[in-house]
Amino acid sequence: MDHIKSSLDSEKTWTDYYQQLNLPPMYRDRYQRLNPILSEDPPALDDVACMNSLQMKTRKYMQDDTALNRAAHRLLATSFYFEKTMPIDNLPDGTLQCTGMFCNNPPEFVFLQDPGTIRCRLPRHALSELGNFLANAHERSQGPYFITRDKDRPQSAEQHPIDQKTISNLIHKCQWRFPTLRLNISSTLAFMEIVLCLWKNEELPISGFPKRLQQENFRTSKHLWCQNVPHSNI
Numbered sequence: 001m002d003h004i005k006s007s008l009d010s011e012k013t014w015t016d017y018y019q020q021l022n023l024p025p026m027y028r029d030r031y032q033r034l035n036p037i038l039s040e041d042p043p044a045l046d047d048v049a050c051m052n053s054l055q056m057k058t059r060k061y062m063q064d065d066t067a068l069n070r071a072a073h074r075l076l077a078t079s080f081y082f083e084k085t086m087p088i089d090n091l092p093d094g095t096l097q098c099t100g101m102f103c104n105n106p107p108e109f110v111f112l113q114d115p116g117t118i119r120c121r122l123p124r125h126a127l128s129e130l131g132n133f134l135a136n137a138h139e140r141s142q143g144p145y146f147i148t149r150d151k152d153r154p155q156s157a158e159q160h161p162i163d164q165k166t167i168s169n170l171i172h173k174c175q176w177r178f179p180t181l182r183l184n185i186s187s188t189l190a191f192m193e194i195v196l197c198l199w200k201n202e203e204l205p206i207s208g209f210p211k212r213l214q215q216e217n218f219r220t221s222k223h224l225w226c227q228n229v230p231h232s233n234i
Contacts, residue, residue, distance in 0.1 A: 011035070026210065032071050036061050076133075077196040077204035079121045084213060118146075118194070118206065120176045131170025134162055137198045144198045148183050151191035151210050156184055185213065 006012070014033050021031070036058050043050035062068050122130055137144045149157035162178070169175045185192050191210040195203040 030074065030205075032067060032074075034062070034065075034067055034071065036065070073198055073202070074204050076130075076198075078207040080118055080194075080196060081121065081207035082118045082194060082209070082213075118178070121207075124174050127170050127174040127176060128172075130176075131167050131172075134170065134198075135167050138162075138164070138167065142200045143202075144196065146206075147193070147195050147197060147203065149193050150185045151193050153186055153190075156186075158184075183213065 014035075018031060023031070038057070039061075043054065120127070120130075134144050143162075145159050145161040147157055147159055160178070166176075166178055169177055183192055183194075189212060192213050193210045194206050195209070196206055197203055
C-alpha cells in the first residue's frame with residue numbers, strides 16, 4: 001500500500017524530475033506543471049462513470065487559469081524558429097552581423113534570396129487563426145512584437161513590431177511575411193536571444209533560443225520564390 005501511495009504522489013514525481021534536470025536559470029521557467037485543484041475528493045480509481053464529470057469540472061476550473069495561458073503562449077512562440085542561410089559578417093566596429101527575415105508560406109513568383117529566415121512551423125490552414133489571435137494581442141497591449149538582442153549586451157536589444165499588414169496577410173491570405181532584420185552580436189561565442197512578446201513584459205523565446213548563431217550551419221543554396229505562376233509551371 002505504501003508503494004502504491006508513493007507511486008501516485010505526482011507532486012513528488014514532478015519535484016524529483018525537475019531537480020534531476022539541474023537546469024540553468026535561463027531554462028527553468030520553460031518547464032511548467034499544470035496542477036488543477038479539485039473542490040472535492042477525487043473519485044475511486046475504478047469509478048470510470050465519474051470521468052466525464054471530472055473532465056468538465058477540471059475544464060471549468062482551468063478556464064481562466066493563468067498557468068495554462070502561459071503554457072499555451074510558450075508553445076506558440078516555439079512555432080517560430082531562426083534558419084541561417086548566410087555566414088556571419090564582421091563589422092568595422094568589431095561586432096558581427098547576421099541578416100535575416102521572418103517569413104513563411106511566401107507568395108509564388110517573387111524572386112528573393114534570403115540570407116537568413118525566421119520561419120513558422122504552423123500549417124498554412126492555421127495561419128488565419130494565428131492572425132486573429134495576434135490581432136487581439138494588438139488591441140490589448142503594446143504587442144505583439146519580436147525582440148532581438150545579444151545576451152551579453154542588453155543595450156543591443158531591438159524591437160520588431162508585428163504590424164497590421166503582417167496580421168492582415170495572416171488572416172486573409174494565410175501568409176506569414178515580416179520585414180528583413182539584422183542580428184548584431186558581439187562575438188561568435190555570444191548568446192543571441194530572439195523572443196516573442198504577445199503582451200508587454202511577457203518575453204517568450206522562439207524555438208532554440210538563446211543560442212550561439214555560429215553553432216548553426218547555413219544553407220548555401222539560394223531561395224527563389226515566384227509570384228503568380230501556377231506550381232505546375234515552376
